[in-house]
Amino acid sequence: MANEIYPVSWWGNPVQNGWGGIYYDFAYPSAIPSLLTTLQARASYYENVTCTTATLTELENIE
Amino acid sequence: MADNLLDKASILLTPTAYDNGSMLSIKPENGDGDFDFERNSAATRVNAQGLVENVQIISPELVSNGNFSQIGTEEVLNGNFSQEGSELVTNGDFSVDSNWNKGTGWSISGGKASCDGSQTSNSLFFQNIGSLANKTVKFSFTLSNYVSGQINTAFFSASGTTSYVASANGDYTFYIDVASGHNGNTGFTANSDFIGSIDNVSIKEVAQNWTLGSGWSVDQDNSKAICDGTQTSTSTLQSARISNIQNDLVKLSFEIKDYSAGAVSVTLEGTGGIEFNNLAANGVYEINVASTDSLPRLLFNANSSFETLGWGLLKATVIKSINIPARKNRIFDHMNGSTLPTIILLVE
Numbered sequence: 397m398a399n400e401i402y403p404v405s406w407w408g409n410p411v412q413n414g415w416g417g418i419y420y421d422f423a424y425p426s427a428i429p430s431l432l433t434t435l436q437a438r439a440s441y442y443e444n445v446t447c448t449t450a451t452l453t454e455l456e457n458i459e
Numbered sequence: 460m461a462d463n464l465l466d467k468a469s470i471l472l473t474p475t476a477y478d479n480g481s482m483l484s485i486k487p488e489n490g491d492g493d494f495d496f497e498r499n500s501a502a503t504r505v506n507a508q509g510l511v512e513n514v515q516i517i518s519p520e521l522v523s524n525g526n527f528s529q530i531g532t533e534e535v536l537n538g539n540f541s542q543e544g545s546e547l548v549t550n551g552d553f554s555v556d557s558n559w560n561k562g563t564g565w566s567i568s569g570g571k572a573s574c575d576g577s578q579t580s581n582s583l584f585f586q587n588i589g590s591l592a593n594k595t596v597k598f599s600f601t602l603s604n605y606v607s608g609q610i611n612t613a614f615f616s617a618s619g620t621t622s623y624v625a626s627a628n629g630d631y632t633f634y635i636d637v638a639s640g641h642n643g644n645t646g647f648t649a650n651s652d653f654i655g656s657i658d659n660v661s662i663k664e665v666a667q668n669w670t671l672g673s674g675w676s677v678d679q680d681n682s683k684a685i686c687d688g689t690q691t692s693t694s695t696l697q698s699a700r701i702s703n704i705q706n707d708l709v710k711l712s713f714e715i716k717d718y719s720a721g722a723v724s725v726t727l728e729g730t731g732g733i734e735f736n737n738l739a740a741n742g743v744y745e746i747n748v749a750s751t752d753s754l755p756r757l758l759f760n761a762n763s764s765f766e767t768l769g770w771g772l773l774k775a776t777v778i779k780s781i782n783i784p785a786r787k788n789r790i791f792d793h794m795n796g797s798t799l800p801t802i803i804l805l806v807e
Binding site: 427431434435438440441442444445447451452456459 | 476485488
């Protein structure tokens, strides 16, 4: 519609390390930050965040 | 990216977040997947270097006083002023006729020391109990068979020491601040008219571990220090030096009762300030402070008009807080390896 900014962007169907890869993270936002934020909020102790993020990232990359 | 393993997993658990007795699941996020466990002994695990090492159980709280609610032992000696020293008088019950120097008219017989009035001037009755210069003593005795005249307490060569009078039958107790110069000779002076007997003579040091300025005295029987307002300038009640509290958080507390006039300021040396300035009301006063001094003293500085009417109470206490860094024994300390043991449960 004229004079209206699109409320949602369509990033296509990019491939992570291929066609449209620079749009990949926009098209498929990671669930990891939200999961870890919730986890930290209810934990008395939280550590080893680097390895945890790495492990979750690996899982997120497995179809 | 939909349909990846992270999305598909129903339960996902890594030893990353934990409470006492449970590991917390990453998924589900509401805690339904948390892993509870109990151990009654230590365990082993493989660390990031592939080595087996001992780890401790997550136990009940191992830190003592982690919330600092616990207070330590009393650090002020004789803080309630109730302590009294050993008996300084020998043969105070006059069971034998010895140890006392008897002036004209005095004799010891029948378990009493008696003065028959034959003296024509002041007559001394004393023994040497060692110098009590600048100390406070509790002096008590019984006067009986009183006929006439008076006796006065006497601390020889201690010019300025108050001399208390007895001139009737009865039990007497006086708290006396002995002035400097006391040569140790201590007892009574009978005037020329005195006829009567004394018994149960006792002298004990009180206010130990305190230095009393002008106007200050201690009523050991009632566990209090008194300021009578006779001081003409700032006068200090000063504790002995306190050890083992340097740089520790301590609780300083005391109570003022039966306030009458003037003001008193209270300081623990080495805190960098005055903890209570110009207190002029009854009350219990407390503050948590730390002193950088290795041997600080607690000072009560009474101004020239501070007075507690003889019923005042300064009950001082410094209680040391046990200061242990709060840290809990944890299973997963040092687990910084590149690979985490992970539990994944998929429900198709």
